[in-house]
Amino acid sequence: MSVTVKKKPGETKRDLIARFRKIFLELGIMEKVKEKTAYIKPSRRRYEKRKALEALQRRNRHE
Numbered sequence: 001m002s003v004t005v006k007k008k009p010g011e012t013k014r015d016l017i018a019r020f021r022k023i024f025l026e027l028g029i030m031e032k033v034k035e036k037t038a039y040i041k042p043s044r045r046r047y048e049k050r051k052a053l054e055a056l057q058r059r060n061r062h063e
Contacts, residue, residue, distance in 0.1 A: 003027065 005020040024030065 003029070 003020060003023050005016060005023065007016050011019075
């Protein structure tokens, strides 16, 4: 998956980088890269999934 950002007229380098970063984060590329860099055992994946679900349920209970 590639992200291409072209400079618009009058846009600063800082604005260009900010726009790139926004797109990059919205697509979730960094999370995908982090997932692929190290092997996670299936039991650890289940554990993390269960913990995230419990946290979500806890948040929903308090609302």
